[in-house]
Amino acid sequence: MASSIENNNEKLTLKSSDGEEFLVEKHVALQSTLLQNMLDSDCSSADVIPLPKIDARTLALVLGYCKKHADASSSKQGELNSFDSEFLKDMDMGALFNLVLAANFMEIKGLLDIAAQKIADTIKDKPHQEVREIFHVENDYTPEEEAAVREENRWAFEGFP
Amino acid sequence: MAEVLLFDEAIRYWALIPLAVGVVLAGALRYFVSDLVRSSQSAEIVKEGLSSSLSLSLVYAGELFRLVAIRARKLLPGENFIPAKSFRPNECVEMVKSKNRVTGRLLSVLSSHRCLTVLEKIVLSGNHPEMDQGLASSNSYLLPEDLVIDQILSRLPVKSLIRFKSVCKRWHALPTNPSFIASHLKHINTPNRLASWNGNDNGLIVRHDGFHVFTVFNRTADFQPVNLNFGFDRKPDLVMGPCDGIFCLYWGPTKYDSAPVVPRVERLPTIVLWNPATRAFSILPKSRFDFPPYKKVSCCLVGFGFDLTTKSIKVVKVVSICTDEAPPNDYLNCAEVYDLGSGSWRVLDVDDILQEVYVFDEHSMYNNNDGVFHWCSVFRGDEDYVEVVLSFDMSRELFQVTPKPEKYNMHNRLSNYIRKQCLFSLLRDSLAANLSFFKESHTTVELWVMKKDSDRMVEAGVSFSSYSWSHEFTVELSHPWPCVLMGFWSKNELLIWKTDWTGGTPFLYDIVTKQARDLQLSGELNFLFKESLVSVKGGCGSDSIQYLSICT
Numbered sequence: 001m002a003s004s005i006e007n008n009n010e011k012l013t014l015k016s017s018d019g020e021e022f023l024v025e026k027h028v029a030l031q032s033t034l035l036q037n038m039l040d041s042d043c044s045s046a047d048v049i050p051l052p053k054i055d056a057r058t059l060a061l062v063l064g065y066c067k068k069h070a071d072a073s074s075s076k077q078g079e080l081n082s083f084d085s086e087f088l089k090d091m092d093m094g095a096l097f098n099l100v101l102a103a104n105f106m107e108i109k110g111l112l113d114i115a116a117q118k119i120a121d122t123i124k125d126k127p128h129q130e131v132r133e134i135f136h137v138e139n140d141y142t143p144e145e146e147a148a149v150r151e152e153n154r155w156a157f158e159g160f161p
Numbered sequence: 162m163a164e165v166l167l168f169d170e171a172i173r174y175w176a177l178i179p180l181a182v183g184v185v186l187a188g189a190l191r192y193f194v195s196d197l198v199r200s201s202q203s204a205e206i207v208k209e210g211l212s213s214s215l216s217l218s219l220v221y222a223g224e225l226f227r228l229v230a231i232r233a234r235k236l237l238p239g240e241n242f243i244p245a246k247s248f249r250p251n252e253c254v255e256m257v258k259s260k261n262r263v264t265g266r267l268l269s270v271l272s273s274h275r276c277l278t279v280l281e282k283i284v285l286s287g288n289h290p291e292m293d294q295g296l297a298s299s300n301s302y303l304l305p306e307d308l309v310i311d312q313i314l315s316r317l318p319v320k321s322l323i324r325f326k327s328v329c330k331r332w333h334a335l336p337t338n339p340s341f342i343a344s345h346l347k348h349i350n351t352p353n354r355l356a357s358w359n360g361n362d363n364g365l366i367v368r369h370d371g372f373h374v375f376t377v378f379n380r381t382a383d384f385q386p387v388n389l390n391f392g393f394d395r396k397p398d399l400v401m402g403p404c405d406g407i408f409c410l411y412w413g414p415t416k417y418d419s420a421p422v423v424p425r426v427e428r429l430p431t432i433v434l435w436n437p438a439t440r441a442f443s444i445l446p447k448s449r450f451d452f453p454p455y456k457k458v459s460c461c462l463v464g465f466g467f468d469l470t471t472k473s474i475k476v477v478k479v480v481s482i483c484t485d486e487a488p489p490n491d492y493l494n495c496a497e498v499y500d501l502g503s504g505s506w507r508v509l510d511v512d513d514i515l516q517e518v519y520v521f522d523e524h525s526m527y528n529n530n531d532g533v534f535h536w537c538s539v540f541r542g543d544e545d546y547v548e549v550v551l552s553f554d555m556s557r558e559l560f561q562v563t564p565k566p567e568k569y570n571m572h573n574r575l576s577n578y579i580r581k582q583c584l585f586s587l588l589r590d591s592l593a594a595n596l597s598f599f600k601e602s603h604t605t606v607e608l609w610v611m612k613k614d615s616d617r618m619v620e621a622g623v624s625f626s627s628y629s630w631s632h633e634f635t636v637e638l639s640h641p642w643p644c645v646l647m648g649f650w651s652k653n654e655l656l657i658w659k660t661d662w663t664g665g666t667p668f669l670y671d672i673v674t675k676q677a678r679d680l681q682l683s684g685e686l687n688f689l690f691k692e693s694l695v696s697v698k699g700g701c702g703s704d705s706i707q708y709l710s711i712c713t
Contacts, residue, residue, distance in 0.1 A: 097304050104308055112312060120316035128327045135309050137329050149327050155440065156323035 012039075013048045014063075020056035021048065024063055031066035033107035053105050058098040061087075065111050084110075088118045093134060096122075127160055310335065315344040319438035319692050336439070342694045346405060349691055398430075401465040404474050406693025408435045409465035410442075429461050432476060434501070438692035443699070448497055448506035450480045459483045459492060460520045462551075464534030470556035474501040474695075477534065477553050481520040494520060498558060504699020515560050517541045518551055531613075532556055535592050537585065540564070548583065550592065550611065552628070563628045566609045569596050582643040584660065594630065597643040606644045606657075608634040636670055638677065654678075 010026040012035070029035045038049065051059060065087060072080050088096070096119050103112035123131050132139060141149065150157060304313075314322065314335060322345075326333040335341045399411035412431040429451055435442035450458065462479040476499040481492050494516055496509040519539045538551040540562050547570055552561045564570055569583055584595045592611040597604050609630040634655070638644060642659045647667075650656040654669045657677075669678045 100304060100308065100312060104312065116312040117316050119313050123313075124317050124321040128325050131325060132328050136303055137332070140329050141327075146327055149333060153323045153326060156320050160324070 014059065015048050015050045016054055016056040016059045017052050018056050020059075022056075022059060022063060025067075025070075028063065028067045028070045031070050031108055031110075033109070035106065051106070054102045055098070058095070058102045061095070061099060062102050062106065062108065062111065066108065069110060084114050088114060091118070093119070093122070306331075310341065311344060315341065316348045318349075319694055322694070323439070336694050337696070342696075346693050346695065349693065397433075399463070400688065401463070403688060403690040404465065404467045405695045406436055406438055406691055407474060407695055407697055408437065408688070408690070409433070409463070409476055410435055411463050429458055429478075429480070430463060432463060432478075432499075434474075434476075434697040436693065436695060436697050437690070439694060439696075441697050443697045445476065445499055446505065446699075448478070448499075449508060450478065450482070450495060450497065457483045462520055462536050464536065464553050466534045466553075466555040467532055468500075468555040469532040471500075471502065475499065475555050476501075477555070478506075479515070479520055479536075479551075479553075494518065496553075496560070499699070501697070501699055509558055511560065514562055518549070518562065535585070535611075537583070538562075550585075550594075550628075561627070563611065566594055566596065566607075566630045566632075568607070569594070584643055584645045586645045586647055586658075588633075588646075588648055593633070593646070595643075595645045599641050599643075602639060602641050604638045604641055604644065606634075606636045606638065606646060607632065608636075608646045634672070636672070637675065638670070656680075 012024050012026060012029050014022045014024055014029070014035075016022070026039070029039070035049070054062070068083050068087075069080065072083075091099075096115050099115040100112060100119065103109075103115055123134060126134075131137075139146070314325070314332070317325070319336070322336050326336065395412070397410035398413045400408055401411065402408040410433040412433075432445040433442050434445065450461075458480055460481040464477040464479075466475060466477075467473075468475050477496065478499075479494060479496045481494050483492055485491075494511065496511050496515065497506045498509055499506050517540055519541065521538070532555045534553045534555065536551045538549050540547045540549040548565045550563045550565065552563065553559070554561070565583055569581065580599050582597045582599075584597070586593050586595060588608075588610060594609045594611070596607040596609065598607075610633050611628045612631055614627050614629055634646065636644070636646065636655065636657070638657075640659070642661050645658040645660065647656040647658055650669050653673045654671050656667060657670050658665050658667050667680045669680055670676070671678070
């Protein structure tokens with residue numbers, strides 16, 4: 001018990017892409033496999049760990065998630081689930097994209113799962129033209145080809161204009 | 162004089178032409194020099210403009226820088242995997258470009274990473290708190306394509322994926338791409354689909370893989386019924402599965418087939434693999450046993466399951482073929498396996514133990530999630546006939562015979578056949594024998610679960626199995642019908658399926674108060690399944706390799 005308190009007091013500094021620094025308890029940072037591997041390979045952890053791919057706003061969200069999950073005991077799964085759904089509630093697509101990028105880069109599987117699932121749930125009933133815009137996908141069909149593909153899979157378009 | 166000058170050859174070659182060339186070169190030089198001078202000037206102005214924000218025209222430059230910086234910050238992390246086209250300026254930048262030559266010039270240098278970094282630094286040195294809002298509202302965020310496919314699209318329902326084939330050609334190929342199918346299988350965790358016949362969703366009872374989870378279908382639940390009717394004129398006699406979102410449907414031969422004019426080979430069932438999510442189905446090819454060199458096929462058992470070793474879906478068929486010999490050698494039991502990976506039937510070498518088993522047209526067949534399939538059967542023992550469970554291990558391709566619980570077979574010797582019945586159900590991924598013993602208007606149901614003894618390995622050809630039975634419950638009921646204990650409905654209440662003339666009705670039984678309660682429901686047991694993109698078409702050649710690779 002004493003040793004775990006000792007560990008909890010250890011802190012790391014993470015630096016976002018826009019230069020903001022975040023002081024994080026080690027057990028919170030360990031939610032990230034990337035940071036875990038960094039700490040494992042280099043015991044004399046550097047003073048400041050730069051995260052050049054994550055901006056301050058996103059990093060603050062990510063660390064909020066990590067803190068909640070690191071502090072909660074495993075018996076409180078229900079509480080964590082409601083935290084997760086509350087955490088992503090009302091978040092816009094841009095913020096979700098940033099979270100997916102950050103969670104993928106920092107290797108936080110739980111966060112990647114819930115953020116990606118939230119995006120999937122949001123787009124699953126959207127028309128394909130809108131999905132194209134959301135992901136900036138270029139339409140490489142000719143109008144005739146596109147009509148043919150749609151005709152082939154007509155059953156999946158039930159209820160879509 | 163002029164004529165002399167013009168026509169003097171020496172002047173023409175040594176003065177006029179060099180002069181003309183010189184003028185052209187000077188003009189070109191002047192153009193480039195002025196060009197260079199102008200651009201360095203504008204850069205100076207831009208820097209000034211950022212610090213002072215005075216000049217109106219430079220508001221555009223500032224706007225451009227803001228966008229550039231946002232894009233730079235978004236794009237730099239992805240410099241290794243973002244395609245070049247992502248660097249294309251968006252509409253907003255183009256608008257600025259048309260209004261201001263300076264910004265147009267700056268755009269032309271944007272493709273260089275160094276410039277992006279420099280611009281980012283310049284702009285970020287001033288603080289722009291509105292930047293993130295601009296980012297969120299301008300839809301200018303981007304995710305790398307691989308991340309979109311692996312993490313987001315692989316979590317979509319099959320129907321959405323089929324619809325999104327219209328997005329672009331790359332997305333069109335996804336639902337048939339083996340590695341995408343595998344990643345989709347891994348991500349879709351919640352079964353939210355219900356398979357039923359003719360879309361009847363009134364008061365159906367949903368069977369879940371587990372022992373404890375049972376729920377009544379109601380319209381508020383997030384279950385989407387899938388219709389089992391897809392062109393066949395009658396309901397399949399058996400629905401097996403699901404395995405990775407695939408069902409195996411079985412149509413037995415119709416009663417008319419037993420008329421002597423109909424060739425006996427038609428006694429073999431029609432077997433179909435069906436993926437309700439993609440709506441694909443394929444009728445399994447005819448096998449050697451459809452054209453036997455023997456007189457007639459008497460019976461056929463079919464099993465369906467997942468080979469946990471090769472990660473492949475298999476169908477097994479046990480066929481009893483009549484021979485001309487006198488009993489007890491008047492039939493020959495053969496077996497063959499269809500592997501979805503190879504797309505063809507393969508005849509198995511069966512050992513003697515299978516010849517001691519009587520094969521019936523058995524409509525109660527049980528699929529086990531541990532890769533073993535079970536049928537009810539009768540074994541011809543040394544002294545007596547023993548009621549057994551015939552099991553087929555999908556990966557070892559091995560048959561095993563396990564006698565029904567001793568208590569049940571003991572009653573055989575008391576020649577009390579009418580007073581008992583054995584039905585099976587799946588509980589906690591194990592086969593469970595539901596032994597009903599009747600006494601006047603009273604039924605005692607005992608539930609025995611078949612458990613694997615891990616230290617009792619069975620070698621091919623060795624009779625009797627690595628399974629043993631363990632008694633779980635006894636339920637006393639005040640009616641004379643055989644029952645199947647389906648599992649726990651709530652903490653103390655068992656869901657029991659009463660099999661009667663009408664096919665069956667469910668009711669609940671409280672194990673503490675020993676009271677039965679009508680569920681006020683009618684309908685059939687249905688299947689909850691986890692949808693998948695897995696193909697039902699058997700592979701051949703390279704296809705089979707693809708199929709095997711998707712499952713690893």
